[in-house]
Amino acid sequence: MNGIEHIKKAFERKDSLKIMTHVVGGYPDVQTCEQLVLLMAEKGVDLVEIQLPFSDPTADGAAIVQANHQALKNGISTHDVLNMTERIRKKITVPLLLMSYINPLLAYGPEKIVQRAIDIGLDGFIVPDLPPEEKDPPLSELCRRAELAFVPLIAPTTPPRRMRLLTADNPSPFVYAVLRLGVTGAKTVLSKATAAYLNTTKRITGKYIAAGFGIAEPSQLQALQGSADCAVIGSALLRIIRSALANKRDVLAAARIFLEHLSG
Amino acid sequence: MIQESQNRYFGSFGGRYIPEVLYPAFTELEKAYETFKKDADFQRELDDLRRSYIGRPTPLYFARNLTARCSGARIYFKREGLAHTGAHKINNALGQALLAKRMGKKRLIAETGAGQHGLATAAAAAKSGLQCQVFMGEIDMARQQPNVFAMRLMGAEVSAVKEGSRTLTDAVNAALKNWSKRMTDTHYVLGSALGPHPYPDMVRDFQSVIGRELREQMLAATGRLPDVCIACVGGGSNAMGMFSAFLDDDVQLIGVEAGGLGPASDQHAVRMNGSGRPGIVQAYKSYFLQDDNGSLLPTHSISAGLDYAGIGPQLAYLAEEGRVRFTQATDEEALEALALTARSEGIIAALESAHALAEAVRLAPKLSPEAVIAVNISGRGDKDLFITAPHFAGEDWLRFLGEEYRRVKGGRE
Numbered sequence: 001m002n003g004i005e006h007i008k009k010a011f012e013r014k015d016s017l018k019i020m021t022h023v024v025g026g027y028p029d030v031q032t033c034e035q036l037v038l039l040m041a042e043k044g045v046d047l048v049e050i051q052l053p054f055s056d057p058t059a060d061g062a063a064i065v066q067a068n069h070q071a072l073k074n075g076i077s078t079h080d081v082l083n084m085t086e087r088i089r090k091k092i093t094v095p096l097l098l099m100s101y102i103n104p105l106l107a108y109g110p111e112k113i114v115q116r117a118i119d120i121g122l123d124g125f126i127v128p129d130l131p132p133e134e135k136d137p138p139l140s141e142l143c144r145r146a147e148l149a150f151v152p153l154i155a156p157t158t159p160p161r162r163m164r165l166l167t168a169d170n171p172s173p174f175v176y177a178v179l180r181l182g183v184t185g186a187k188t189v190l191s192k193a194t195a196a197y198l199n200t201t202k203r204i205t206g207k208y209i210a211a212g213f214g215i216a217e218p219s220q221l222q223a224l225q226g227s228a229d230c231a232v233i234g235s236a237l238l239r240i241i242r243s244a245l246a247n248k249r250d251v252l253a254a255a256r257i258f259l260e261h262l263s264g
Numbered sequence: 265m266i267q268e269s270q271n272r273y274f275g276s277f278g279g280r281y282i283p284e285v286l287y288p289a290f291t292e293l294e295k296a297y298e299t300f301k302k303d304a305d306f307q308r309e310l311d312d313l314r315r316s317y318i319g320r321p322t323p324l325y326f327a328r329n330l331t332a333r334c335s336g337a338r339i340y341f342k343r344e345g346l347a348h349t350g351a352h353k354i355n356n357a358l359g360q361a362l363l364a365k366r367m368g369k370k371r372l373i374a375e376t377g378a379g380q381h382g383l384a385t386a387a388a389a390a391k392s393g394l395q396c397q398v399f400m401g402e403i404d405m406a407r408q409q410p411n412v413f414a415m416r417l418m419g420a421e422v423s424a425v426k427e428g429s430r431t432l433t434d435a436v437n438a439a440l441k442n443w444s445k446r447m448t449d450t451h452y453v454l455g456s457a458l459g460p461h462p463y464p465d466m467v468r469d470f471q472s473v474i475g476r477e478l479r480e481q482m483l484a485a486t487g488r489l490p491d492v493c494i495a496c497v498g499g500g501s502n503a504m505g506m507f508s509a510f511l512d513d514d515v516q517l518i519g520v521e522a523g524g525l526g527p528a529s530d531q532h533a534v535r536m537n538g539s540g541r542p543g544i545v546q547a548y549k550s551y552f553l554q555d556d557n558g559s560l561l562p563t564h565s566i567s568a569g570l571d572y573a574g575i576g577p578q579l580a581y582l583a584e585e586g587r588v589r590f591t592q593a594t595d596e597e598a599l600e601a602l603a604l605t606a607r608s609e610g611i612i613a614a615l616e617s618a619h620a621l622a623e624a625v626r627l628a629p630k631l632s633p634e635a636v637i638a639v640n641i642s643g644r645g646d647k648d649l650f651i652t653a654p655h656f657a658g659e660d661w662l663r664f665l666g667e668e669y670r671r672v673k674g675g676r677e
Contacts, residue, residue, distance in 0.1 A: 055428060056428070056560055059441075061441075065428075103543045104557055106544055107554065107556065131280070133272075134279050134281055153284045156285075
C-alpha cells in the first residue's frame with residue numbers, strides 16, 4: 001500500500017476524532033524517541049509526525065525549538081532520524097510522516113530523501129516553509145509521483161480562494177489546519193470562530209482536517225469533535241518529557257500517563 | 265545585470281518560503297510597497313525627512329592622509345556614519361516606518377545584531393508615533409549595551425532572545441514569530457537586504473540613496489566614477505545600497521565578509537569563498553553557512569553586524585554572475601584598519617565598516633595613484649566603545665570602569 005492510501009485508511013478506520021502525535025527525531029535520545037513512537041502506537045495514536053531537528057524552526061514555539069536544539073547538540077543527524085524511522089516502521093503500522101523545514105531536506109537532496117522515504121516506509125511529508133508558489137525544490141511533485149502525502153498547511157488567515165490553490169492537484173488525504181496565529185505551543189482557545197474556520201476548510205478542500213497548535217487537554221479534544229477529523233499534539237508532550245527529564249523521572253512512564261489521560 | 269527581483273528571484277536566489285500564516289501579511293506588504301514606491305507624496309515626505317531628520321546627503325570625503333600612507337589609489341569615504349543614529353540603517357528604517365504608518369500599522373518590530381538597525385527603528389518609531397519592540401540576541405545585548413540603552417531611552421521595548429546562538433539569526437527568528445502572531449497591527453521592519461520577497465528589493469531601494477549620492481558626489485569631485493567600490497557585508501544592506509548605483513558600470517564591486525579569527529578557525533562569517541552552500545533558511549534562498557544536515561553553523565565576528573550565517577539573495581546572485589567579488593578581513597585586520605583610520609583621518613569607523621577599510625588599505629597600494637576607491641563607512645564607532653576600548657586601552661579602561669562604577673554607586677547611596 002502506498003503512503004497516501006495508508007494515511008487514508010487511518011482516517012477511515014474510525015469515526016471519532018483521530019490523534020496525531022509528534023516527536024522530534026532523536027529527542028531526548030534516539031532510543032527513548034523510538035520507544036516513544038512505539039508507545040504512541042500502543043496507546044492507539046492514529047498518525048505520528050517525526051520532526052527532523054533543525055537550527056531555525058521558525059514556525060515553532062519554545063518547547064519544540066528547545067527539543068530541536070537539544071537533539072542537534074546531541075549530534076543527531078538526518079541519517080540517524082531516518083534509520084530510527086526505518087526500525088520503527090518494521091514494528092508498527094501507524095502512518096508515519098516526516099515533518100521538516102525545507103533546508104534539511106534540501107541538504108539531503110530532494111530526490112534522495114523521497115526515495116529513502118519510500119524505501120523505509122514513510123507515508124508523507126509535512127513541510128511548513130515550502131508554499132506551492134515556490135516550485136524549487138519540487139518536493140510536492142516528487143511526493144505526488146511517489147504516492148506519498150505532501151500535506152498542505154492551512155491557516156486561519158488563509159482566504160477561501162487560496163485554500164483551493166493550496167489543495168488543488170495535491171492528493172494528500174488530509175490538510176493540516178493551523179488553529180491560530182503565532183507559533184506552536186501556547187494554549188489555543190477553541191471558539192465558535194475556530195469551528196467555523198475548520199468547517200470552511202473542510203467544505204472547500206474536501207479533505208480530512210488535522211487541527212493543531214496549542215492542543216494539550218482532553219477538553220480541547222472534546223471541543224474539536226465534529227469540526228476536525230484529527231487533533232495534533234506536539235508541544236504538550238515535549239513539555240511532559242522535558243519536565244520528566246528535569247525531575248529525573250522516567251520519560252516513557254510520564255508520556256504513558258499523558259497519553260492515557262488524553263484518550264480518557 | 266538585473267536591478268531588482270524578477271518574479272521574486274534574483275537568478276536562482278530569493279523567493280518567499282514563508283509559513284502559511286504569514287501569507288496575507290506579505291501580500292499586503294507587497295501591494296503597499298508597490299503603491300507607495302510610485303507615490304509622489306510618499307517620496308516627497310521621505311526626501312524631506314532624509315534631509316531634515318537623517319542629515320542627508322552624507323558627505324563624500326577624500327581621505328588624503330590614508331591615501332598618502334597607502335601610496336596607491338585615492339581613497340574616498342562615503343560617510344554613512346554621519347547619518348542620524350550613526351549608521352546607514354536609518355535610511356531603511358525610516359522608509360519602512362513611513363510605509364507602515366501609511367498601511368495603518370500601530371507597531372513596529374525589528375531584529376538587530378549590532379543594535380544599529382534596532383536603534384534606527386526605535387528612532388523612526390518614536391518620530392512616527394508608533395510603538396516599537398526590538399528583538400536582540402542576549403550575547404549581542406551584552407556586547408552592544410550603549411545601543412540597548414539608547415533604544416530604551418527612545419521608548420522601544422528591547423527583548424532578549426535566549427534561543428540558539430543568541431545572536432542576529434535568532435533575533436530574526438524571534439521577530440518573524442512575533443509577526444506571525446500580530447500581523448494585523450504590526451509591521452516587521454527587516455533590517456537587511458534579505459529575507460522573503462519583497463524585503464530584499466524594498467531594503468535595497470531604501471538604501472540605494474547611498475549609491476545615488478555617491479555617484480553624483482564622485483562625479484562632482486573627480487569628474488569620473490570610482491574604479492572600485494568597497495563595502496562590508498553582513499546581510500548586505502549597506503553593500504547593496506552602495507553597489508546598486510553601479511551595477512551596469514565599469515566599476516569593480518567588492519564585498520568584505522567577516523573573517524573572524526581566520527579562515528581556518530571555523531570562527532568566522534565567511535559565506536562566499538566556498539564555505540557557504542545554497543540553502544533555504546529564514547524564508548529565502550541564498551548562500552548559508554550550514555552543516556551537512558542543513559542546520560546553520562555558528563558564526564563569529566568581532567562586529568555583531570557581520571555575525572550572521574546568511575547573505576542577501578541579490579548579493580548571492582551578483583557573486584555567481586561574477587559581478588561582485590568577495591573577500592574577507594579578520595577581527596585583527598579590522599581593528600588595525602580602524603586604528604589606522606582614526607590616527608590618519610580622525611574618523612572612528614564602526615567595526616563592521618572597518619572590515620571594508622581593511623580591504624581598502626590592502627588594495628590601494630596595488631593600484632595606480634590615478635585609481636579611485638570608494639569605501640562605504642557604513643557606521644561610526646561610538647557604539648563599539650565596550651569592544652574597542654578594552655582592546656586598545658586594556659588596563660586604563662578597566663580602571664576607568666571600576667572607578668566609574670564606584671562613583672555612580674556612591675552617588676546613589
